Amino acid sequence: xxxxxxxxxxxxxxxxxxxxxxxxxxxxxxxxxxxxxxxxxxxxxxxxxxxxxxxxxxxxxxxxxxxxxxxxxxxxxxxxxxxxxxxxxxxxxxxxxxxxxxxxxxxxxxxxxxxxxxxxxxxxxxxxxxxxxxxxxxxxxxxxxxxxxxxxxxxxxxxxxxxxxxxxxxxxxxxxxxxxxxxxxxxxxxxxxxxxxxxxxxxxxxxxxxxxxxx
Amino acid sequence: xxxxxxxxxxxxxxxxxxxxxxxxxxxxxxxxxxxxxxxxxxxxxxxxxxxxxxxxxxxxxxxxxxxxxxxxxxxxxxxxxxxxxxxxxxxxxxxxxxxxxxxxxxxxxxxxxxxxxxxxxxxxxxxxxxxxxxxxxxxxxxxxxxxxxxxxxxxxxxxxxxxxxxxxxxxxxxxxxxxxxxxxxxxxxxxxxxxxxxxxxxxxxxxxxxxxxxxxxxxxxxxxxxxxxxxxxxxxxxxxxxxxxxxxxxxxxxxxxxxxxxxxxxxxxxxxxxxxxxxxxxxxxxxxxxxxxxxxxxxxxxxxxxxxxxxxxxxxxxxxxxxxxxxxxxxxxxxxxxxxxxxxxxxxxxxxxxxxxxxxxxxxxxxxxxxxxxxxxxxxxxxxxxxxxxxxxxxxxxxxxxxxxxxxxxxxxxxxxxxxxxxxxxxxxxxxxxxxxxxxxxxxxxxxxxxxxxxxxxxxxxxxxxxxxxxxxxxxxxxxxxxx
Numbered sequence: 001x002x003x004x005x006x007x008x009x010x011x012x013x014x015x016x017x018x019x020x021x022x023x024x025x026x027x028x029x030x031x032x033x034x035x036x037x038x039x040x041x042x043x044x045x046x047x048x049x050x051x052x053x054x055x056x057x058x059x060x061x062x063x064x065x066x067x068x069x070x071x072x073x074x075x076x077x078x079x080x081x082x083x084x085x086x087x088x089x090x091x092x093x094x095x096x097x098x099x100x101x102x103x104x105x106x107x108x109x110x111x112x113x114x115x116x117x118x119x120x121x122x123x124x125x126x127x128x129x130x131x132x133x134x135x136x137x138x139x140x141x142x143x144x145x146x147x148x149x150x151x152x153x154x155x156x157x158x159x160x161x162x163x164x165x166x167x168x169x170x171x172x173x174x175x176x177x178x179x180x181x182x183x184x185x186x187x188x189x190x191x192x193x194x195x196x197x198x199x200x201x202x203x204x205x206x207x208x209x210x211x212x213x214x215x
Numbered sequence: 216x217x218x219x220x221x222x223x224x225x226x227x228x229x230x231x232x233x234x235x236x237x238x239x240x241x242x243x244x245x246x247x248x249x250x251x252x253x254x255x256x257x258x259x260x261x262x263x264x265x266x267x268x269x270x271x272x273x274x275x276x277x278x279x280x281x282x283x284x285x286x287x288x289x290x291x292x293x294x295x296x297x298x299x300x301x302x303x304x305x306x307x308x309x310x311x312x313x314x315x316x317x318x319x320x321x322x323x324x325x326x327x328x329x330x331x332x333x334x335x336x337x338x339x340x341x342x343x344x345x346x347x348x349x350x351x352x353x354x355x356x357x358x359x360x361x362x363x364x365x366x367x368x369x370x371x372x373x374x375x376x377x378x379x380x381x382x383x384x385x386x387x388x389x390x391x392x393x394x395x396x397x398x399x400x401x402x403x404x405x406x407x408x409x410x411x412x413x414x415x416x417x418x419x420x421x422x423x424x425x426x427x428x429x430x431x432x433x434x435x436x437x438x439x440x441x442x443x444x445x446x447x448x449x450x451x452x453x454x455x456x457x458x459x460x461x462x463x464x465x466x467x468x469x470x471x472x473x474x475x476x477x478x479x480x481x482x483x484x485x486x487x488x489x490x491x492x493x494x495x496x497x498x499x500x501x502x503x504x505x506x507x508x509x510x511x512x513x514x515x516x517x518x519x520x521x522x523x524x525x526x527x528x529x530x531x532x533x534x535x536x537x538x539x540x541x542x543x544x545x546x547x548x549x550x551x552x553x554x555x556x557x558x559x560x561x562x563x564x565x566x567x568x569x570x571x572x573x574x575x576x577x578x579x580x581x582x583x584x585x586x587x588x589x590x591x592x593x594x595x596x597x598x599x600x601x602x603x604x605x606x607x608x609x610x611x612x613x614x615x616x617x618x619x620x621x622x623x624x625x626x627x628x629x630x631x632x633x634x635x636x637x638x639x640x641x642x643x644x645x646x647x648x649x650x651x652x653x654x655x656x657x658x659x660x661x662x663x664x665x666x667x668x669x670x671x672x673x674x675x676x677x678x679x680x681x682x683x684x685x686x687x688x689x690x691x692x693x694x695x696x697x698x699x
Contacts, residue, residue, distance in 0.1 A: 115421035119395055134388070141381060147373070154380050161388045170391050173405055176343045183347055186354050187380065194357075194373060201366045210370040 004046050006167070010126045012039040013163055017136045017156050021097050026084050026148055030075040033152050037067035040159050043166050055174035062178065066185050071155065074192055078148060082195075084205050090143045097143060101136055108132035119168045126167040133160035145208040147198060151191050158184065217259035218277040218338045221287075224251045225331035232323045238316060242302045245323045249291075249298035252330065256291030260284045264685040264692070278340040278408060281692035282475070285545070286337045286468055288686075289552040292674070293464045294330045296667035297457040300560050301326065303663045304456060307567050313363070322362065322455070328355040329461065336469050340407045342390050345473060346383065349437060352466055353379045359458045360450045371449035378446040379437055386433020386473070392426035393418065393480055408476060415483040424489055427481040430474060431493055437470035439524045440497045440531070441504040448508075451520035452572065456563025459516065460556035463523040468548050471527065475534060475697055487537070494535030499627055501528030506631040510638035515565070516572045518642055519558050522598055525635055526551045526606075529613060532628060534697070536616040541698040543612035545690050550605040553675040554597045557668035561591045565646075567660045574642050579651030584658075586665050588647055594672055595643050599636045605679035 016036035020029050041064045048056040078084065090097060108131040109117075117127040137160055141153030165171060172180070195205065202209045228248030232241050263284040279287065305322060308314050332355055336348035353376065361372035396418035397406055404410075436443040451459045478490045505525035512518040526547070533544025562572075564587040569577050581588040597604035610632060617625030651657075659665060682690065 113425075115419055115425060116392065119422070138381070141377070150377055154377065154384065157381065157384050161384060161391070164388070165391050168391075168395070170394050172343055172394075175405065176341070176347075179344065179347045183350050183354070187350075190354055190357060190376065194361075194369075194376065197361070197364070197369055198373065201369055207373070210366070210373065212367045212370055 004042055004049075006043070006046070006123075006126055009039045009043050010129045010163065010167070012036070013159060014129050014133050014136075017133050017140070017160070018101055020140055020149070020152060020156065021090075021101060021136070021143070022094065026079045026146075027076070029149065029152060030072060030079065033075070033155065034068060034072045036156060036159055037063075037071065040162055041068060043163065047166065047171060053174075059174055059177045059181075062181050066181055066188070067155075067159075070185070071188055074188060075148065075152075078192070078195060082199055082205055084146070084148065089145055091145070092143055097139075100139060100143075104135040104139060105132045108135055116168075123167045127164060130160050130164035130167060133163065145206050147195060147205050147207050150207055151195075154187075155184075217255045217262070218279065218334075220255045221252050221259075221334050221338075222331065224248050224255070225327050225334065229324050229327035229331065232320060232327060235320075238319060241320055241323050245327060246295075246298045246302060248327060249295040249330070252334070253291035253295040256287045256334075260288045260689060261685050264688040275405070276340055276344070277338045279338050280696060281689045282472060282545070282697060283337045285549065285686070285689050285693065286465070286472055287334060289468065289549065290330065290333050290337070290465045293461060293552060293556045293671070296556060296560070296671055297461050298326070300460075300563070300664065300667040301455075301457040303661050304563055304567070307660050307664075308455075311567075318362070322359065325355050325359050326458075329359070329458075331355075333461075333465060333469055337472060340409075341405050342393070342408065342411065342476075343387075343406075345476075346387050346390055349386075349434070349470060349473060350380070350383050352469070353383065353437075356450075356454070356458065356462065356466075360454045362455050362458070363453070365453075368453040371446075371453040375446045375450040378443070382433045382436025382443060384433070385429050385436075389426045389429030389431075389433055389477070392422055392429065393477065395419065395422055411480055412483065415480055418480070418484045420485040423481045423484045427477055427485075427490055427493070430477045431497065434470045434473045434477075435497060438467050438474065438527050438531070439501070440527065441501040441524060444501065444504070444524050447524060448517045448520040451523065451559075452514055452516035456559050456566065459519070459562075460559035463520065463559060464552045464556035467523060467527050468552060471530065471548070474531075478534070479697070491535050491537060494531050495621065495624055498528045498530075498532030498535055499624055499631075501525065502532065502628060502631040502635075506634035506638065509635055509642075512638070512642060513574050514572050515574050515577065515642065515646065516559075516562055518574070518639065519555065519562060522558075522635070522639065523551075523555055525631075526555070526598070529610065529628075532617065532624070533609070533613040536613065536620050536624075537698060538616050538619070540613050540616035542690065542694050543609040543616070545693055545697075546605060547609035547613070549678065549686075550609065550675050551598070553671045553678070554594055554604075554606070557671040557675070558591070558594045558598060560664070560668040560671075561587050561594060564660060564664050565591075567664075568655070569652075574646055577646040578649035579647075581647050582657060583651040583655050586659055590665070590668050590672060592643065592647065594668070595639060597672065597675055599639055600632065603679060604676065608679070 013036050016032040019032045044060045109128045117124045137153050137157035141150050231244045235241050305319050332348050332351035336345050339345050357372050357376045361368045396414040439447040481490050502525050505521045509521045530544045530547050533540040600606040600610040
């Protein structure tokens with residue numbers, strides 16, 4: 001059961017988001033996202049164990065199917081198809097990136113967010129970690145020049161919000177969760193199509209190469 | 216009943232476009248669906264205007280209040296005009312060899328899905344379902360923005376997808392925070408707007424304030440508030456003209472509607488001063504940034520897109536200052552939703568004739584496209600707030616409300632309005648007059664491309680002098696709910 005400990009899973013999610021900023025190889029970023037999504041699935045599975053609700057079990061299976069299997073399969077295919085072994089460069093160098101990550105983590109633990117981190121007083125540390133995860137995911141999207149990093153940044157932000165919702169006791173009804181997962185699935189499909197269109201037109205997967213709209 | 220009819224018609228139309236393989240059949244289905252949906256939207260507005268407040272037209276999934284009814288009516292009207300215009304616009308593009316049948320088929324499938332998502336967003340009873348619907352508007356339009364499959368269009372669509380998805384995720388986070396007021400009833404219950412409002416007293420005011428900031432940034436990205444507006448000029452200028460018309464005319468209002476619904480919840484626990492201050496700030500910044508960029512704009516579709524940012528800024532400024540400003544903001548939304556699509560349709564006519572969106576390449580529209588030119592000038596005067604068009608009165612009301620509560624904000628807004636007029640006027644005059652290319656024949660590409668903008672402008676002008684009793688009643692009801 002230690003594997004299902006809230007703290008262990010929350011720290012895993014947080015570290016995988018930070019890890020995505022540090023590593024250079026795309027396949028490792030994808031693996032980090034896979035571990036992060038698996039941690040979310042395990043958090044949802046904990047909710048199932050508590051509620052014994054079949055609808056919740058269905059959600060767990062659905063999230064695992066979309067975020068862990070489908071998304072990872074898409075990303076691995078993406079890396080192989082476009083031979084995008086090395087991740088794109090970032091606007092900030094590594095030491096600066098780590099300084100900003102540290103600053104964002106501190107900011108997430110500041111008094112400003114106290115009304116949010118005390119929604120469930122026993123989960124203050126976990127909720128602070130979730131907020132830090134959101135901010136660092138936003139940084140991933142802004143700082144990295146590659147479209148794979150931007151996609152994983154958006155999905156990590158979504159994971160961090162789901163994590164916050166779970167720790168704050170704000171789980172939505174199964175109907176809504178299915179709707180949200182359907183949206184994510186469509187979003188993934190669209191980004192997959194767009195990635196190939198971008199590669200076809202620009203010959204690269206660098207978002208920074210798209211500079212035609214400067215008027 | 217009407218919400219179900221609207222959703223059913225548009226779902227079936229999208230499905231029919233998917234299976235049909237004749238151009239005329241796809242066109243007939245799409246225009247027919249738009250007619251049906253418009254009639255249903257009128258019927259919905261009539262029934263909402265005659266029923267007591269609240270709740271109105273309520274069911275398990277749908278709840279349509281007066282402002283939602285007004286926006287539904289606008290989606291129906293602009294959707295019908297856009298469907299009709301699309302038929303002849305796309306035929307002209309097919310004749311030029313720009314697109315083929317499969318593109319047109321794809322266009323109408325996504326067009327119907329886009330209308331479906333917009334209607335669903337305003338009529339649905341649940342904030343999370345509304346979020347799903349608004350996110351679906353992004354997903355259904357992203358391929359319409361990249362419709363021409365050019366690098367610039369692709370870039371605009373990617374920017375649109377990433378910025379809006381990120382913004383909407385922040386909006387989703389803000390939405391979740393409002394649910395802290397109904398902890399005990401969450402789980403398997405679908406939490407409606409009414410339930411959130413009834414439990415507003417349980418919401419921590421500090422959480423409400425933080426939640427509103429996230430909602431304002433999140434949905435505000437979709438509205439096009441500066442500084443989150445950067446996707447808007449790119450997307451609106453690269454999409455086909457009828458899609459730009461829908462994006463500018465109605466989609467922005469839907470995201471604004473989401474912000475206003477959360478404003479009600481926030482005001483109930485944190486007082487209205489907080490949200491008022493934020494709305495005024497975002498409104499002023501949007502107006503100023505749009506005005507400054509319009510002065511030096513080189514592309515007429517981007518010019519219109521920046522004008523939309525300015526007009527959304529004016530509307531939100533009206534909601535921020537309160538009092539008569541709210542009445543002016545609601546009517547401003549109506550006038551802008553009719554005039555801006557007309558301008559985009561006319562921009563489409565200009566594009567078909569000149570094959571360029573660069574202002575420097577467009578000269579002598581008055582000689583080449585006399586009817587389009589006349590309507591474009593009229594629409595320009597309408598959108599910049601020249602009498603006798605309704606936007607003149609809404610701007611005056613908002614300015615007077617501003618001067619009463621915040622003189623400094625009023626003076627800034629007045630200065631920005633003048634800048635917008637000068638910047639817009641300069642560009643319009645440059646395009647209208649001068650020598651048209653010698654080899655260019657005189658006359659409209661197709662007279663039927665004139666009808667939708669003409670009707671929308673006529674409606675905007677008529678509504679400037681006379682509001683039908685049902686619309687007047689809806690505005691009064693909305694005023695009661697959304698004013699301070």
